[in-house]
Amino acid sequence: MIRALALALAVAALAALAAPAWAAPLKDPSRAVTDGIICPCSCGEILTGCTCETGKAMKAYVDREVKGGKSKDQVEAALVSQYGEVILGAPKAQGFNLVVWIAPFVVTVAGFLVASLALVRWTRRRSGAAVSAGAAAHGSESPFRTDPDARLAALRARAEEELRGLRE
Numbered sequence: 001m002i003r004a005l006a007l008a009l010a011v012a013a014l015a016a017l018a019a020p021a022w023a024a025p026l027k028d029p030s031r032a033v034t035d036g037i038i039c040p041c042s043c044g045e046i047l048t049g050c051t052c053e054t055g056k057a058m059k060a061y062v063d064r065e066v067k068g069g070k071s072k073d074q075v076e077a078a079l080v081s082q083y084g085e086v087i088l089g090a091p092k093a094q095g096f097n098l099v100v101w102i103a104p105f106v107v108t109v110a111g112f113l114v115a116s117l118a119l120v121r122w123t124r125r126r127s128g129a130a131v132s133a134g135a136a137a138h139g140s141e142s143p144f145r146t147d148p149d150a151r152l153a154a155l156r157a158r159a160e161e162e163l164r165g166l167r168e
Contacts, residue, residue, distance in 0.1 A: 030066040033075050034059055036089045046089060 034047040041054040047062070058079075065075045079087055091097035 029072075030059070030063045033062045033066065033072050036076065037062075037079060037087055038089050040083050040087055 031048060037047040037058070039045050039047050039050040039052060039055040039058065041052050043050060043052050043055070045052075045055065047055055047058055050056075050059075062075055062079075065078070066072075070078075076088070085091060091100050093101050
């Protein structure tokens with residue numbers, strides 16, 4: 001099970017790394033910039049879809065800069081210097097910001113591991129308790145009883161005993 005989980009995680013990581021290679025090139029070079037920028041007004045929209053006056057003004061600024069020959073990184077750097085990193089749609093994967101990119105995956109994998117370990121323990125505990133209860137009801141010391149009729153009889157006896165306890 002752990003191998004399958006590791007394999008699935010590896011495939012997901014490779015797909016995430018290869019995703020930019022699959023992406024189709026954008027026809028509008030300014031859109032490449034505006035897709036990664038959030039409008040600084042209170043609307044909180046991505047600049048490409050923003051319809052407020054601030055968003056329109058910023059789109060015009062990006063268009064002018066791109067048509068003036070600046071690259072995406074240069075335009076983003078200018079906007080970040082003016083508004084701060086909060087304007088970026090996604091933080092750069094550098095330094096402490098790397099935690100934002102890695103933590104969700106680590107926490108998800110850890111949660112699946114904890115849940116699977118808990119489920120394995122619970123199922124083992126329940127199956128062990130049922131086998132020992134069946135052996136005790138029949139007076140047998142062997143917990144590896146394979147007779148299905150005997151197990152059924154043990155479960156019926158246990159149920160009747162519990163019902164008698166409830167009636168009292």
